[in-house]
Structures are given as C-alpha cells and as structure tokens.
Amino acid sequence: MASVLEIRDLYAGIEGQEILKGVNLTLRQGEIHALMGPNGSGKSTLAYIIMGHPHYEVYSGDILLDGESILEMAPDERARAGIFLAFQYPVAIPGVTVANFLRQAVSAVRGYTAQKDEEGPVGSNLIPMREFRKELTEAMQLVGIDPSFARRYLNDGFSGGEKKRMEILQLAMLRPKFAVLDETDSGLDIDAVRAVAEGVNRLVGPELGVLVITHYQRILNYIQPDRVHVMYDGRVVLSGGPELALQLEEKGYDWVRQQFGNAVKA
Amino acid sequence: MATERDRELLAGIGEDYEERYGFRDPEKYVFKPRPGLDHEIIDIISDMKGEPDWMRQFRHEALDIFWKKPMPTWGPDLSSINFDEIYYYIKPTDRQGRTWDEVPEEIKRTFERLGIPEAERKFLAGVGAQYESEVVYHSLKEEWEKKGVIFLDTDTALKEYPDLFREYFATVVPPSDNKFAALNSAVWSGGSFIYVPEGVHVDIPLQAYFRINAQNVGQFERTLIIAEKGSYVHYIEGCTAPIYAEESLHAAVVEIIVKEGARVRYTTIQNWAKNVYNLVTKRAVAYEGATMEWIDGNLGSKVTMKYPAVYLLGKGAHGEVLSIAFAGKGQHIDAGAKIIHAAPYTTSRVISKSISKADGRSSYRGLLKVGRGAHHSKANVVCDALLLDPESRTDTYPYIEIAEDDVEIGHEASVSKIGEEQLFYLMSRGLSEEEAATMIVAGFIEPMTKELPMEYAVELNRLIQLEMEGSIG
Structure with missing residues (x-):
C-alpha cells in the first residue's frame, strides 16, 4: 500500500515568530506535488519542519506518516522512516568523502547500523563495500555525477550546481518514500536546472513521493507535477493541476497577493 | 594497502580503553629498586646496565642539571608531580627476546592483547616492545639486517655499536636543553636505536610499542635515529598504560639525524591512560635536501607537553609537523611544533588540529624561526581548533621570529565549534x-x-570514536 505524508493544520515558527498558519497538504507515494509561492511565504520553513530542524517550533497541528505523528522524532529517525530533504543550501563537511558519508548514511537508513554487532569486525555495521560501490557507481551515472566525486569531500568547494546534484545523488542512494526538494533550482542556470531535473525524473516512480518547492515555474518544465499548491503567508491558498503553475508564470504572484493578501490579514 | 582482512584483525583496537589497555599484570620484576632519585639510583641503573664510564658520568651530570633547572611555569600545571615517589627504573625480565617465544609469558600476553606480534607479521619491517624500563622484545626482518639497517633497543646499541652511538648521542638534545631532557638523560633506559645506511629505503614501517604497567613508575626511553644520505625510514610508536589512581610519568627524548637527501617520518599515536604526565622532547636535524616529518597524534595522558622540532640545517631541507590533539575531560594537551630555518631555500609546513571536549584543554604552542642567511625560505603554519562544547577550551601561542627579508611565511589559525547546521544535515541523512x-x-x-598507513588510520579513527562516545546529549 502506498504511504501517505499528511500535514494537518500546522502552525509553526521560529523564536516565537509564527510563520506557518495552518498548513494542510497531503502527499502520496508515487505522486509529484509542487509547492510554489513568493519569498517569505513559509515554503522553506515547512521543508525544515518536515525534516525536524531543531530551531523550529510546532505550535499546533501535526505531521503524519501513514497516520503516525513524526513530530517527536529526531531528524535521523525521520530519515530512517523514509523522509528526505534536499537542502536549498547543502552543508559542507570538510575531510569526509562523499563515498564515506554515503556508505554510513545508506547503512543507517537501511538498518545496517542498528544491527551493529559489538564484537564484530570493523565494517560489520555497514553495507558491504562491494554492494555499496556498485550502487554508488550506478547512482552517479543516473544523476550525472562524475565518479571522481566519490573521493571528494562532501560539498566542500562544490559549485552551486554540483551541490544540488549531490543532493539528488543522496536521494537516489537513500531511496526515501518522500522527498522534499527545497528550491533545488535556485541559483542554477538553465542547463544546471535541466540536469538536476533529469536526475530527479529518473528517480520518480511508484515508490517515491516528491514535494518540489520552488519560486519559479521553470523547473516544472522538466518535472511534471500531478498537483500544484500555492503558499501565501503561511498557508496553502490554492491547489490545482499543472495548469496552475502556468497561470502563475503568466500572472505572477501579485495576483495571488491581491486575491488572498487582504483576506488573510483580515 | 591493507585488505579487508587486515582491517578485521585490527577491529578491536581502540574499542574500549579500560578493557583493551586498562588491564594490569602482576608485578614479577627481577629488579625494582626504591622510589626517588639521587646519585645512588644513577649508579644502580648504570651498574645494572654495565655501561661504559662516560655514560655513567653523563647521567650524573645530567642529574645535577635536572636539579638545578626550575620547573617550567609557562605551560600546563605540573605541580602535582612528586619526584620522590616515582620509580625511576624497573627491570621486568632478565633477557630480551629475539622471538616472541623468548619473552616471558605474562609480558608476551600483554603485547598479544595489544595486537603487536600480529601487526609485526602483517605489515612491519621490525618491532621493539618496551615494558617499564626495558625493551623486552626486539626484531628486525632479515632482509633489512642484510642491507645494514640497525634496529636495536638503545641499551644494546650502546654495547654493540659504541662508537657510532657516542658520535651522535645527545648531540641533538643535550641534557641542558630543558628540565625533562635532563631528567631523561640521567635515568634513560630503553627506546630505539635506528641506523639506516646510505641509500637504503626501508619501505615498510618499523614500530616500537611502549607500555607502562606498574603504578607510580616513570618511563624514560631514549630514541636515536640516524638516516644516512639518501635513505628512508618510517618509525611508528604507540603507547598505553593501565589506569591507576597514582600518576605516572613518561619523559622521553628522541633525537633524529637526517643526512643529505634522506627522509625520516616519525609517527606517534600516544594513548596513555589519563593519569600519565607525558613530557617529551623530540628533535630532528635535517641536512641539505633532507626531509623530516613528524606525525603526532595525542589522545591520552593527563598532561602532555610536546613540541616536535626540526632544525633545517642544510640548503633545501624540508620539515613537517602534522599533529592532532584530543583533549577530553581532565586533560590538558599542550602540543605544537618548533621549526628553525637555518639554511637558505628551506621549507616547512606545520598543521595542527586540536579537539577539545568537556573541560579538556588543548593548546598549540609553536615556534617558527628563520635565521639570518636562511633566505628564500618558505614556511606555513595552520592551526585549527574544534570545540565540542561550551566548557572546552583552546589556546594558540604562535611565536614567529624572522631575521631575513626574502622569505615567505604563512600563518593561519581558526577555532570552530561543531556547527548545528552540519549536525542537522548529517542527521537528516x-x-x-x-x-x-x-x-x-x-x-x-x-x-x-x-598520512597514516591504513592500519593506523583505522586505529586512530576508532580511538576518536571512543573519545566521542557519550559526548552528546
């Protein structure tokens, strides 16, 4: 049965400042949803809260994975439950190679680490090296990353496009049920957007639900959403089919502001 | 390169200090004189060893220097060392083994638990094992012996190669250098003596392992390495001790002579129990075109004071000090480097990395000196400190003296805390x-x-893992 990620009437913020004001959104495994909206509407906050960033507070409402609340789970538990966030600003970890990092992450998410045998030899709590190498090579090919990146330090000195592609590589390796792509297109030129989008398209299928968070419509030229949601001032104010994205592209966000700005403030 | 199997064999190393290294053997020593230090103890040591008179004289003079020199007051607190309660010499066994079978059963078991014989078989050219004051086992693979390499404990070297020994001994670190070098000169025992003939490349490492077992004992090994022209050797030392209520003292002296075009790499993984005072003088001289590399990992000890030095005496010589310190609860690790550019076109690189946890304190103390005439020298110093929590502390004391204009000097220092964004990012995976x-x-x-051979890199990472356990939450 397909898994469901449900955000239910979520109020949340940071340092006492309310940013999300009653978000409702339901994503099923196998579906692609786009979440659009002007800057400051709360899109990235929602992404962080889904992943469990410790700085954000949830005031009320819930996030449910197959009916179970995940709000009490630490970020690593959420990852192991099948949630993934492709960061808008991926973090560099100097001195840790992509291969090393990914082997440990894959092992954690797939339960190798949990089976750790205290008496066992080094590596007994990790995915077998041969299996991992094979998978990594295939995944790198799939998302279009040069194999030499396996030996580079994670995101250290990467260009904007390389960082975003590295997020997609992680998505490919970790095989989550749900992936939130937070402004994966931001700061990239059109060729880089296409490359990243192609990577994502190769991963979509019945096992993966995707929430594409974006300010611009252009990434949606390559990733076809089933549903488009528009966020404004901490709420999802409009939902529709792919045509909604085109409408926004045409009319801009002013139209949304005019239609919902006053109503929300009132 | 190590295979998966090698790594499996090394699996246990560093798992748990108490279990792996914290065990103690019953004391069945053949000779353990009274604690405390005076000229009579010096004579006892010299008699036991049957040394030539010049060495006896050297020891007596060094003891006077030790007494005259004040305790250093500029570094960590050393006030709780009680020199009168320390055993300065303990002879654990009557003879030294050339094969592990000749080593007394209990001592052999100790080193087996520490994985030494196994490591020797797998990836070392030779091994020395010191237990308390004496080296109990020493071997060098035949292939190297045939090429004229000498790898002996320092006492045996004095007997077998008296002239070679006397030519170099205490020429790099004289007893007057500092209080603890004087102490070591007075009571030194054990350590390694390495001689690599011209042009010989010992391409797999030699290793020595130092073990303190008894309570309140001082270990004062003395190591001397001579690398002739164009030769190469990599020497690795490791150290552990059981955990006792009483403190122990380790005050070693290491002298290295790197001749024209030779290269010596000296790697230390210091993992003493957290009640050992580790006060070590390490110095190398590098002649024309020679390279000296110190790789220094300090994880254990209560207090460490250690500043590996390279004197670049010949044109184009190169010196490197690569050190890491991990100062956990109750530890003060004062480490660093000393580089003296005394010839033109010399180059040096210092990379110091320290990690402080709980109330642990790590310091980088470095001297970089470019003397008159050392024109066209290049030096670069990078010190990075990582603090794991608000209670931990780090300090940097860089001293730079430059007497030439035509030089390139770089110095960078950074302090960072483990970033919340880094933690969140990794946790999200x-x-x-x-x-x-x-x-x-x-x-x-x-x-x-x-920079470490695979086996040691694995060990170091496991030691770090052990230090990190329970550090969060």
Missing part, C-alpha cells in the same frame, strides 16, 4: 547525533589520518 559529531571530527582530522 539518518546518522544519530553522536555518529554525526564523530563524522565531523573524523573529517576535521582527516589531513592527519590520510
């Missing part, structure tokens, strides 16, 4: 907070681990 922090620390010290 399924790593627990502790795993994430350990990964960040492992990355931080990577410039050092990548």
Whole structure:
C-alpha cells in the first residue's frame, strides 16, 4: 500500500515568530506535488519542519506518516522512516568523502547500523563495500555525477550546481518514500536546472513521493507535477493541476497577493 | 594497502580503553629498586646496565642539571608531580627476546592483547616492545639486517655499536636543553636505536610499542635515529598504560639525524591512560635536501607537553609537523611544533588540529624561526581548533621570529565549534547525533589520518570514536 505524508493544520515558527498558519497538504507515494509561492511565504520553513530542524517550533497541528505523528522524532529517525530533504543550501563537511558519508548514511537508513554487532569486525555495521560501490557507481551515472566525486569531500568547494546534484545523488542512494526538494533550482542556470531535473525524473516512480518547492515555474518544465499548491503567508491558498503553475508564470504572484493578501490579514 | 582482512584483525583496537589497555599484570620484576632519585639510583641503573664510564658520568651530570633547572611555569600545571615517589627504573625480565617465544609469558600476553606480534607479521619491517624500563622484545626482518639497517633497543646499541652511538648521542638534545631532557638523560633506559645506511629505503614501517604497567613508575626511553644520505625510514610508536589512581610519568627524548637527501617520518599515536604526565622532547636535524616529518597524534595522558622540532640545517631541507590533539575531560594537551630555518631555500609546513571536549584543554604552542642567511625560505603554519562544547577550551601561542627579508611565511589559525547546521544535515541523512559529531571530527582530522598507513588510520579513527562516545546529549 502506498504511504501517505499528511500535514494537518500546522502552525509553526521560529523564536516565537509564527510563520506557518495552518498548513494542510497531503502527499502520496508515487505522486509529484509542487509547492510554489513568493519569498517569505513559509515554503522553506515547512521543508525544515518536515525534516525536524531543531530551531523550529510546532505550535499546533501535526505531521503524519501513514497516520503516525513524526513530530517527536529526531531528524535521523525521520530519515530512517523514509523522509528526505534536499537542502536549498547543502552543508559542507570538510575531510569526509562523499563515498564515506554515503556508505554510513545508506547503512543507517537501511538498518545496517542498528544491527551493529559489538564484537564484530570493523565494517560489520555497514553495507558491504562491494554492494555499496556498485550502487554508488550506478547512482552517479543516473544523476550525472562524475565518479571522481566519490573521493571528494562532501560539498566542500562544490559549485552551486554540483551541490544540488549531490543532493539528488543522496536521494537516489537513500531511496526515501518522500522527498522534499527545497528550491533545488535556485541559483542554477538553465542547463544546471535541466540536469538536476533529469536526475530527479529518473528517480520518480511508484515508490517515491516528491514535494518540489520552488519560486519559479521553470523547473516544472522538466518535472511534471500531478498537483500544484500555492503558499501565501503561511498557508496553502490554492491547489490545482499543472495548469496552475502556468497561470502563475503568466500572472505572477501579485495576483495571488491581491486575491488572498487582504483576506488573510483580515 | 591493507585488505579487508587486515582491517578485521585490527577491529578491536581502540574499542574500549579500560578493557583493551586498562588491564594490569602482576608485578614479577627481577629488579625494582626504591622510589626517588639521587646519585645512588644513577649508579644502580648504570651498574645494572654495565655501561661504559662516560655514560655513567653523563647521567650524573645530567642529574645535577635536572636539579638545578626550575620547573617550567609557562605551560600546563605540573605541580602535582612528586619526584620522590616515582620509580625511576624497573627491570621486568632478565633477557630480551629475539622471538616472541623468548619473552616471558605474562609480558608476551600483554603485547598479544595489544595486537603487536600480529601487526609485526602483517605489515612491519621490525618491532621493539618496551615494558617499564626495558625493551623486552626486539626484531628486525632479515632482509633489512642484510642491507645494514640497525634496529636495536638503545641499551644494546650502546654495547654493540659504541662508537657510532657516542658520535651522535645527545648531540641533538643535550641534557641542558630543558628540565625533562635532563631528567631523561640521567635515568634513560630503553627506546630505539635506528641506523639506516646510505641509500637504503626501508619501505615498510618499523614500530616500537611502549607500555607502562606498574603504578607510580616513570618511563624514560631514549630514541636515536640516524638516516644516512639518501635513505628512508618510517618509525611508528604507540603507547598505553593501565589506569591507576597514582600518576605516572613518561619523559622521553628522541633525537633524529637526517643526512643529505634522506627522509625520516616519525609517527606517534600516544594513548596513555589519563593519569600519565607525558613530557617529551623530540628533535630532528635535517641536512641539505633532507626531509623530516613528524606525525603526532595525542589522545591520552593527563598532561602532555610536546613540541616536535626540526632544525633545517642544510640548503633545501624540508620539515613537517602534522599533529592532532584530543583533549577530553581532565586533560590538558599542550602540543605544537618548533621549526628553525637555518639554511637558505628551506621549507616547512606545520598543521595542527586540536579537539577539545568537556573541560579538556588543548593548546598549540609553536615556534617558527628563520635565521639570518636562511633566505628564500618558505614556511606555513595552520592551526585549527574544534570545540565540542561550551566548557572546552583552546589556546594558540604562535611565536614567529624572522631575521631575513626574502622569505615567505604563512600563518593561519581558526577555532570552530561543531556547527548545528552540519549536525542537522548529517542527521537528516539518518546518522544519530553522536555518529554525526564523530563524522565531523573524523573529517576535521582527516589531513592527519590520510598520512597514516591504513592500519593506523583505522586505529586512530576508532580511538576518536571512543573519545566521542557519550559526548552528546
């Protein structure tokens, strides 16, 4: 049965400042949803809260994975439950190679680490090296990353496009049920957007639900959403089919502001 | 390169200090004189060893220097060392083994638990094992012996190669150098003596292992390495001790002579119990075109004071000090480097990485000196400190003296805290907070681990993992 990620009437913020004001959104495994909206509407906050960033507070409402609340789970538990966030600003970890990092992450998410045998030899709590190498090579090919990146330090000195592609590589390796792509297109030129989008398209299928968070419509030229949601001032104010994205592209966000700005403030 | 199997064999190393290294053997020593230090003890040591008169004289003079020199007051607190309660010499066995079978059963078991004979078989050219004051086992693979390499404990070297020994001994670190070098000169025992003939490349490492077992004992090994022209050798030392209520003292002296075009690499993984005072003088001289590299990992001890030095005496000589310190609860690690450019076109590089946890304190203390005439020298110093929590502390004391204009000097220092964004990022990929922090620390010290042979890199990472356990939450 397909898994469901449900955000239910979520109020949340940071340092006492309310940013999300009653978000409702339901994503099923196998579906692609786009979440659009002007800057400051709360899109990235929602992404962080889904992943469990410790700085954000949830005031009320819930996030449910197959009916179970995940709000009490630490970020690593959420990852192991099948949630993934492709960061808008991926973090560099100097001195840790992509291969090393990914082997440990894959092992954690797939339960190798949990089976750790205290008496066992080094590596007994990790995915077998041969299996991992094979998978990594295939995944790198799939998302279009040069194999030499396996030996580079994670995101250290990467260009904007390389960082975003590295997020997609992680998505490919970790095989989550749900992936939130937070402004994966931001700061990239059109060729880089296409490359990243192609990577994502190769991963979509019945096992993966995707929430594409974006300010611009252009990434949606390559990733076809089933549903488009528009966020404004901490709420999802409009939902529709792919045509909604085109409408926004045409009319801009002013139209949304005019239609919902006053109503929300009132 | 190590195979998976090698790594499996090394699996246990560093698992748990108490279990792995914290065990103690019953004391069945053949000779353990009274504690305390005076000229009579010096004579007892000299008699036991049957040394030539010049060495006896050297020891007596050094003791006077030791008494005259004040305790250093500029570094960590050493006030609780009680010199009168320390045993300065303990002879654990009557003879030294050339094969492990000749080593007394209990001592052999100790080294087996520490994985030494196994490591020797697998990837070392030779091994020395010191237990308390004496080296109990020493071997060098025949192939190297045939090429004229000498790898002996320092006492035996004095007997077998008296002229060679006397030519170099105490020429790099004289007893007057500092209080603890004087102490070592007075009571030294054991250590390694290495001689590599011209042009010989010992391409797999030699290793010595130092073990303190008894309570309140001082270990004062003395190591002397002579690398003739165009030769190469990599020497590795490791050290552990059981955990006792009483403190122990380790005051070693290491002298290295790197001749024209030779290269010596000296690697230390210091993992003493957390009640050992580790006060070590390490110095090398490098002649024309020679390279000296110190790779120094300090994880254990209560207090460490150690500043490996390279004197670049010949044109184009190169010196490197790559060090990491991990100061956990109750530890003060004062480490650093000393580079003296005394010839033109010399180059040096210092990379110091320190990690402080709980109330642990790490300091970088470095001297970089470019003397008159050392024109066209290049030096670069990088010190990075990582603090794991608000209670930990780090200090940097860089001293730079430049007497030439035409030189290139770089100095960078940074202090960072484990970033919340880094932790969140790694946790979002399924790593627990502790795993994430350990990964960040492992990355931080990577410039050092990548210089180590695979086996030691694995060991160092496991030791770090052990230090990190329970550090979060």
